[in-house]
Amino acid sequence: MTELLDQAIRRIRDLPAETQDDLARVLLRLAGEDGPVYELTDEEEADLRQADGEIARGEFATDEEVAAVLSKHAL
Numbered sequence: 001m002t003e004l005l006d007q008a009i010r011r012i013r014d015l016p017a018e019t020q021d022d023l024a025r026v027l028l029r030l031a032g033e034d035g036p037v038y039e040l041t042d043e044e045e046a047d048l049r050q051a052d053g054e055i056a057r058g059e060f061a062t063d064e065e066v067a068a069v070l071s072k073h074a075l
Contacts, residue, residue, distance in 0.1 A: 001009075012023055030038055040048070054060075061069075 012020055015023070
């Protein structure tokens with residue numbers, strides 16, 4: 001197991017049981033259990049290519065933009 005996965009599991013252990021189960025289902029689905037490995041739609045693929053290009057160009061949200069989104073969604 002990688003250190004990152006181990007760290008994630010340690011953090012998940014502290015969450016409520018229902019949340020742990022939800023996250024476990026997500027991981028199992030992504031890993032291909034109970035069905036095929038998740039495949040992106042053409043639109044999702046295009047979004048990722050666009051995001052990769054923005055990252056390569058150093059185009060990131062400002063701290064102010066991130067704060068605005070977080071406050072909008074009460075996070």
